Amino acid sequence: MNTAPEVRLMQTTPRLEIRNLVRHFGGRAVVDDVSLSIQAGQVTCLLGPSGCGKSTILRIIAGVDMQDRGEIYVDGTLICDTRFRVPPEHREIGLMFQDFALFPHLSVGDNVGFGLKGNKDAKRARVEELLARVDLLRFIDGFPHQLSGGEQQRVALARSLAPKPRIMLMDEPFSGLDNRLRDGIRDETLSLLKEEDTAVLLVTHEPEEAMRMADEIALMRGGRIVQQGAPYNVYTRPVDHAAVAFFSDTNVLQAHVQGALAETPFGDFLAPGLPDGTDVDIVFRPQHLKIDFDRAGSGPLPTPSDGVAARGTVQRARFLGHESLVEFQMDHDGSVLKATVPNVFLPEAGRVMWLTVKRNRCFVFPR
């Protein structure tokens, strides 16, 4: 059909695209050549440690800060480069930050309707629609101080979505909420944003929040995106040691490469493409250090999937609620490796146990 290529083009044009953004402060590249694109209805999380440049990217997209290089496109149209700049108020971008500051002197309904244009009835209908959606319609004539923190947060969400922004920028929006409230509000927020088909760029330094919210995670460090992909892929195929460590505790075995293999007390690991003599870290998460319970200290029967067992002595064991954390001092070099075990497992300090590692969950990185 004649229209097919056009339709395809429309479907693949990202709602938001940033290309090669660079921003310097005091001679330092705080944002260093960052590119990403987000489709309508998609949530991308910028995830990274404090100071890595996440909020600066958000401020540039919102139009309250200006890049030194790079371009921003919305639905394929340039809205900002270093010469041309659509002013913030014309970008149709919603903002939601941790300190969302409702107007205290305006009613809940007037807060939600604040950014709306058009006739009174249409405005009222949109305000009612959104307040109903966040389950706060009954408070429409109330004032912010009469609401709990979580309820105020939902009003703020309704306010930022009221003008139907094409894009929503969220900077740690849930960090002011207590843990019990947070999960529910995150889930509600997510379903509302999806219903409205908004493209969302959410900044967080909490991996758990990113895993929970994101269709795609952009992992940042030192002003750059170091890895980008679906949460499962970023978690299970990390690009380097720091990327593993950002999501969880890690264990490290140190080794040298010889003949494309790295030899360890747990057996050899493949180190394809690394030249002989390269120092490598073999990195794995505590849930992938396996304790052998079966043979009472005589060591497990080796299997191809488990590789070789190594011996360690329990140093410390702690119960963490849904799992136990056991630390072992290893016989071979005195290093400490951690294992997490579901439920309660609290062996006494000094007990000797055999350990294996889940080999397909180990990552080999040059040191």
Ligand SMILES: Nc1ncnc2c1ncn2[C@@H]1O[C@H](COP(=O)(O)OP(=O)(O)OP(=O)(O)O)[C@@H](O)[C@H]1O
């Ligand atoms: N206006 C500014 N002038 C000078 N330096 C700035 C300015 N804004 C940000 N920076 C610096 O740029 C770096 C990145 O800041 P940014 O707020 O983007 O980080 P972030 O990743 O969002 O951190 P956080 O999670 O702590 O908010 C920081 O070192 C910060 O001090």
